[in-house]
Amino acid sequence: MKSKYLALPKGVDEAQFDAAIAEFAAALGAGQVLTSIEHLTPYTKIMMAVETTDHTPSAVLLATSVEQVQAVVRICNQYRIPVWTISTGRNFGYGSAAPVERGQVVLDLHRMNKILHVDPDLCTALVEPGVTYQQLYDYIEERQLPLMLSFSAPSAIAGPLGNTMDRGVGYTPYGEHFLMQCGMEVVLANGDVLRTGMGSVKGDKAWQVFKWGYGPTLDGMFTQSNFGICTKMGFWLMPKPPxxxxxxxxxxxxxxxxxxxxxxxxxxxxxxxxxxxxxxxxxxxxxxxxxxxxxxxxxxxxxxxxxxxxxxxxxxxxxxxxxxxxxxxxxxxxxxxxxxxxxxxxxxxxxxxxxxxxxxxxxxxxxxxxxxxxxxxxxxxxxxxxxxxxxxxxxxxxxxxxxxxxxxxxxxxxxxxxxxxxxxxxxxxxxxxxxxxxxxxxxxxxxxxxxxxxxxxxxxxxxxxxxxxxxxxxxxxFQERVANIYGPVKRNVERTLKRALDPNGILSPGKSGIRI
The missing domain is CATH 3.40.462.10 (FAD-linked oxidases, C-terminal domain)
Structure with a gap:
């Protein structure tokens, strides 16, 4: 019998998915859980030389808070549902917003779009995933702040968090974007919220100015990976030159x-x-x-x-x-x-x-x-x-x-x-x-x-x-193919981390070729 869904997650039957959808709706609101072909079509657009059906999602979840992201990972763990996370959701040339595998649920964070802080003296910013470069540029211009952005091209609809997480580059002296990142908030697969660098210290005010904190520096392991979901990111802005x-x-x-x-x-x-x-x-x-x-x-x-x-x-x-x-x-x-x-x-x-x-x-x-x-x-x-x-x-x-x-x-x-x-x-x-x-x-x-x-x-x-x-x-x-180029030792380390942090393999399985 034909399913009511465009696709189903691998290993999940329709009855199980019905139950999961009901829980997603309870946690996010019914209007935040999309399953119709009308709503899912924008998320199926791909530009790659493969079949569209290979990358069709089963549903789209529109989260608006960290607490909702935590609820999503809890439900995904319960039903073993793989969730593909996007921020501003374009990624043209690198696969677009569609998931790496058919049937994955897309977690779309574009409604988490608050500019949380911009410091014109220290030249720092803290933003949520849905903030676009155009939005941040307008914010800076409206307040006449002496700051300058760096971004990839085309830029207006892209965002600093997503671009940095994929280690994109820009065209200014601050063009190495991950180098300019300072402090992440990450929801882990078990629902815990990790703040990297100085962010784990209660009351600390150096989160966006000192990268390293104490102990191992963890920020890099969350870029181009599927070890967590980044819900806030700090980064440095360039002073506007004379x-x-x-x-x-x-x-x-x-x-x-x-x-x-x-x-x-x-x-x-x-x-x-x-x-x-x-x-x-x-x-x-x-x-x-x-x-x-x-x-x-x-x-x-x-x-x-x-x-x-x-x-x-x-x-x-x-x-x-x-x-x-x-x-x-x-x-x-x-x-x-x-x-x-x-x-x-x-x-x-x-x-x-x-x-x-x-x-x-x-x-x-x-x-x-x-x-x-x-x-x-x-x-x-x-x-x-x-x-x-x-x-x-x-x-x-x-x-x-x-x-x-x-x-x-x-x-x-x-x-x-x-x-x-x-x-x-x-x-x-x-x-x-x-x-x-x-x-x-x-x-x-x-x-x-x-x-x-x-x-x-x-x-x-x-x-x-x-x-x-x-x-x-x-x-x-081609992410699996490219992961193989980098050799078995690197792949084994990544699998070890994946199993430790995401034992059910729910977070973007296949991202950068990483699976449990």
């Missing part, structure tokens, strides 16, 4: 990538350029500027080089487009600007562009907003490049060496082109590392293209592993 000077450097040739990285690395390590530098390829910037492939080319397969050259000419783009900024007093910025321009001039390559040159045009305007902490949704334009709603971000990490980046671009391009897909990528330059983000864009409505995209992503993982590279984040369809 001067902000964004700039771009345009390079004409694909082969310039090695030289670019060698020039920029010393400037980043020395903090002459203090923010996370972006080196974006032509098609990444074209997509972000809302260029559609069909505007130039309607053929199948890989976009021809002649078309890419035409886009560069029409949109004023380089083969590689570097974006960075200087921050500080007028004197600091003047000194550092001379260092940067002297290095570029001495190299004999690259055209430097400033706000005076291209400030009102895209994509410079969008990039400047990212680097100055102004949220936007510009990067969603990437999904219009090919159309069809398919996107999987492939994000390998390497040393910040020109030879490494050149090798990764060649390797990725060959694999993507083999499957009829374009290289659409950018590098984000950390202090000593490179986050190489490649958007595997495809038409999800086309079964053949979906099949090719899945094969392509699998081959990217296989070949990059063979060359000693691994990704730092991945969509939910």
């Amino acid at each position: 001067v902000f000077k964004p700039f771009s450097i345009r390079y004409d040739h694909d082969a310039d990538i090695a030289n670019i990285v060698e020039l920029l690395r010393p400037l980043r390590i020395a903090q002459i350029i203090p923010n996370a530098v972006v080196i974006a390829g032509t098609l990444w910037e074209a997509g972000g500027a809302n260029v559609r492939r069909s505007d130039y080319y309607n053929g199948g397969g890989v976009t021809p080089d002649s078309v890419i050259e035409a886009i560069r000419r029409d949109k004023g783009l380089g083969a590689w487009n570097v974006y960075a900024a200087l921050y500080g007093t007028p004197e600091q910025v003047e000194v550092n600007w001379k260092i940067v321009t002297d290095v570029i001039a001495k190299s004999g390559k690259g055209t430097i562009l400033t706000e005076e040159d291209v400030g009102g045009t895209q994509p410079f305007k969008y990039r400047a907003e990212l680097m100055s902490g102004v949220p936007n949704l510009q990067e969603f334009g990437l999904y219009n490049w090919r159309g069809g709603g398919g996107s999987m971000w492939f994000a390998p990490v390497s040393q910040a060496r020109g030879s490494e980046c050149e090798h990764q671009v060649e390797l990725a391009t060959a694999i993507l082109n083999k499957h009829g897909l374009d290289y659409v990528g950018e590098f984000i330059v950390g202090w000593r590392d490179m986050h190489h983000v490649i958007d595997v864009l495809f038409d999800r409505n086309n079964p053949e293209e979906r099949r090719l995209a899945h094969q392509c992503f699998s081959e990217l993982l296989d070949e990059f592993e063979r060359h000693g590279y691994a990704v730092y984040r991945v969509n939910t369809a």
